[in-house]
Amino acid sequence: MRYVTIILLLFFLSFPINSNANQDGSDILAEKFLVVTKQKDQNSKLLDMLKTQISQQINKHSRAKNLNENKRKLLEKYSNKMTNILVEELSWEKIKGNHVKIIKSIYSDEELRSLIQFFESELGQLYINKQQIAMQKLGESSQIFMQNVMRRIQALEQEMKSEFDK
Numbered sequence: 001m002r003y004v005t006i007i008l009l010l011f012f013l014s015f016p017i018n019s020n021a022n023q024d025g026s027d028i029l030a031e032k033f034l035v036v037t038k039q040k041d042q043n044s045k046l047l048d049m050l051k052t053q054i055s056q057q058i059n060k061h062s063r064a065k066n067l068n069e070n071k072r073k074l075l076e077k078y079s080n081k082m083t084n085i086l087v088e089e090l091s092w093e094k095i096k097g098n099h100v101k102i103i104k105s106i107y108s109d110e111e112l113r114s115l116i117q118f119f120e121s122e123l124g125q126l127y128i129n130k131q132q133i134a135m136q137k138l139g140e141s142s143q144i145f146m147q148n149v150m151r152r153i154q155a156l157e158q159e160m161k162s163e164f165d166k
Protein backbone atom coordinates (compact mmCIF):
# COMPACT_ATOMS: atom_id res chain seq x y z
CA MET A 1 0.00 0.00 0.00
CA ARG A 2 2.82 2.36 0.86
CA TYR A 3 4.47 1.78 -2.54
CA VAL A 4 1.23 2.46 -4.36
CA THR A 5 0.86 5.77 -2.51
CA ILE A 6 4.44 6.76 -3.37
CA ILE A 7 3.99 5.81 -7.03
CA LEU A 8 0.71 7.75 -7.24
CA LEU A 9 2.31 10.73 -5.54
CA LEU A 10 5.25 10.66 -7.97
CA PHE A 11 2.85 10.33 -10.88
CA PHE A 12 0.79 13.35 -9.85
CA LEU A 13 3.88 15.40 -9.04
CA SER A 14 5.43 14.62 -12.41
CA PHE A 15 2.27 15.45 -14.36
CA PRO A 16 2.56 19.27 -14.10
CA ILE A 17 6.26 19.04 -14.86
CA ASN A 18 5.57 17.13 -18.07
CA SER A 19 2.79 19.50 -19.11
CA ASN A 20 5.14 22.48 -18.66
CA ALA A 21 8.09 20.89 -20.48
CA ASN A 22 7.10 22.38 -23.83
CA GLN A 23 6.41 25.75 -22.23
CA ASP A 24 9.88 25.73 -20.65
CA GLY A 25 11.39 24.94 -24.07
CA SER A 26 9.46 27.86 -25.55
CA ASP A 27 10.70 30.09 -22.74
CA ILE A 28 14.28 29.05 -23.47
CA LEU A 29 13.85 29.77 -27.18
CA ALA A 30 12.24 33.14 -26.50
CA GLU A 31 15.01 34.07 -24.06
CA LYS A 32 17.68 33.02 -26.55
CA PHE A 33 15.96 35.14 -29.20
CA LEU A 34 16.12 38.12 -26.83
CA VAL A 35 19.81 37.44 -26.20
CA VAL A 36 20.87 37.10 -29.85
CA THR A 37 18.88 40.22 -30.80
CA LYS A 38 20.61 42.10 -27.94
CA GLN A 39 17.38 43.25 -26.30
CA LYS A 40 19.05 43.67 -22.90
CA ASP A 41 21.54 46.08 -24.49
CA GLN A 42 18.70 47.95 -26.17
CA ASN A 43 16.90 48.22 -22.84
CA SER A 44 20.06 49.54 -21.20
CA LYS A 45 20.50 52.15 -23.94
CA LEU A 46 16.87 53.19 -23.58
CA LEU A 47 17.30 53.63 -19.82
CA ASP A 48 20.47 55.68 -20.36
CA MET A 49 18.67 57.87 -22.88
CA LEU A 50 15.73 58.43 -20.52
CA LYS A 51 18.04 59.24 -17.60
CA THR A 52 19.89 61.74 -19.78
CA GLN A 53 16.61 63.36 -20.84
CA ILE A 54 15.49 63.71 -17.22
CA SER A 55 18.83 65.21 -16.27
CA GLN A 56 18.70 67.65 -19.18
CA GLN A 57 15.15 68.72 -18.30
CA ILE A 58 16.08 69.25 -14.65
CA ASN A 59 19.15 71.28 -15.62
CA LYS A 60 17.07 73.31 -18.05
CA HIS A 61 14.49 74.10 -15.34
CA SER A 62 17.09 74.96 -12.74
CA ARG A 63 18.86 77.38 -15.09
CA ALA A 64 15.68 78.89 -16.50
CA LYS A 65 14.20 79.70 -13.12
CA ASN A 66 17.44 80.87 -11.48
CA LEU A 67 16.75 78.70 -8.45
CA ASN A 68 18.50 79.20 -5.16
CA GLU A 69 20.74 76.45 -3.79
CA ASN A 70 18.03 74.86 -1.60
CA LYS A 71 15.54 74.60 -4.44
CA ARG A 72 18.24 73.34 -6.80
CA LYS A 73 19.05 70.57 -4.28
CA LEU A 74 15.36 69.76 -3.98
CA LEU A 75 15.09 69.56 -7.75
CA GLU A 76 18.12 67.27 -7.85
CA LYS A 77 16.62 65.09 -5.10
CA TYR A 78 13.44 64.56 -7.11
CA SER A 79 15.40 64.07 -10.30
CA ASN A 80 17.27 61.24 -8.60
CA LYS A 81 13.98 59.77 -7.38
CA MET A 82 12.57 59.88 -10.93
CA THR A 83 15.69 58.19 -12.25
CA ASN A 84 15.42 55.50 -9.57
CA ILE A 85 11.80 54.84 -10.57
CA LEU A 86 12.86 54.43 -14.20
CA VAL A 87 15.66 52.06 -13.27
CA GLU A 88 13.39 50.00 -11.01
CA GLU A 89 10.40 49.81 -13.33
CA LEU A 90 12.27 49.37 -16.60
CA SER A 91 15.12 47.15 -15.41
CA TRP A 92 15.79 44.19 -17.66
CA GLU A 93 15.09 41.78 -14.81
CA LYS A 94 11.64 43.27 -14.34
CA ILE A 95 10.57 43.44 -18.00
CA LYS A 96 12.30 40.33 -19.36
CA GLY A 97 9.47 37.97 -18.41
CA ASN A 98 6.94 40.12 -20.24
CA HIS A 99 9.20 40.24 -23.30
CA VAL A 100 9.50 36.44 -23.24
CA LYS A 101 5.71 36.12 -23.05
CA ILE A 102 5.22 38.52 -25.97
CA ILE A 103 7.84 36.79 -28.14
CA LYS A 104 6.22 33.40 -27.42
CA SER A 105 2.81 34.79 -28.39
CA ILE A 106 4.12 36.09 -31.72
CA TYR A 107 6.43 33.30 -32.91
CA SER A 108 6.17 29.53 -32.95
CA ASP A 109 9.08 27.48 -31.63
CA GLU A 110 10.11 26.64 -35.19
CA GLU A 111 10.04 30.31 -36.21
CA LEU A 112 12.14 31.19 -33.18
CA ARG A 113 14.68 28.49 -34.06
CA SER A 114 14.97 29.88 -37.60
CA LEU A 115 15.22 33.48 -36.41
CA ILE A 116 17.84 32.57 -33.82
CA GLN A 117 19.84 30.75 -36.48
CA PHE A 118 19.68 33.85 -38.70
CA PHE A 119 20.53 36.32 -35.95
CA GLU A 120 23.47 34.19 -34.80
CA SER A 121 24.87 34.33 -38.35
CA GLU A 122 27.29 37.01 -39.49
CA LEU A 123 24.58 38.66 -41.60
CA GLY A 124 22.11 38.54 -38.71
CA GLN A 125 24.60 40.18 -36.35
CA LEU A 126 25.35 42.81 -38.99
CA TYR A 127 21.62 43.53 -39.23
CA ILE A 128 21.27 43.82 -35.44
CA ASN A 129 24.25 46.14 -35.10
CA LYS A 130 23.16 48.35 -38.00
CA GLN A 131 19.57 48.33 -36.74
CA GLN A 132 20.75 49.62 -33.36
CA ILE A 133 22.60 52.47 -35.09
CA ALA A 134 19.56 53.20 -37.27
CA MET A 135 17.24 53.27 -34.24
CA GLN A 136 19.61 55.62 -32.41
CA LYS A 137 19.76 57.99 -35.39
CA LEU A 138 15.98 57.80 -35.86
CA GLY A 139 15.50 58.54 -32.17
CA GLU A 140 17.78 61.58 -32.37
CA SER A 141 15.95 62.76 -35.47
CA SER A 142 12.59 62.29 -33.77
CA GLN A 143 13.75 64.39 -30.82
CA ILE A 144 14.51 67.28 -33.15
CA PHE A 145 11.05 66.99 -34.70
CA MET A 146 9.44 66.74 -31.27
CA GLN A 147 11.28 69.85 -30.10
CA ASN A 148 9.82 71.73 -33.06
CA VAL A 149 6.37 70.32 -32.34
CA MET A 150 6.63 71.29 -28.65
CA ARG A 151 7.82 74.80 -29.52
CA ARG A 152 4.86 75.30 -31.86
CA ILE A 153 2.39 73.85 -29.34
CA GLN A 154 3.74 76.12 -26.60
CA ALA A 155 3.35 79.13 -28.89
CA LEU A 156 -0.19 78.03 -29.65
CA GLU A 157 -0.89 77.64 -25.92
CA GLN A 158 0.31 81.21 -25.36
CA GLU A 159 -1.90 82.46 -28.18
CA MET A 160 -4.89 80.58 -26.77
CA LYS A 161 -4.17 81.91 -23.27
CA SER A 162 -4.02 85.49 -24.50
CA GLU A 163 -7.37 85.07 -26.26
CA PHE A 164 -8.90 83.49 -23.16
CA ASP A 165 -7.65 86.37 -21.02
CA LYS A 166 -9.42 88.97 -23.18
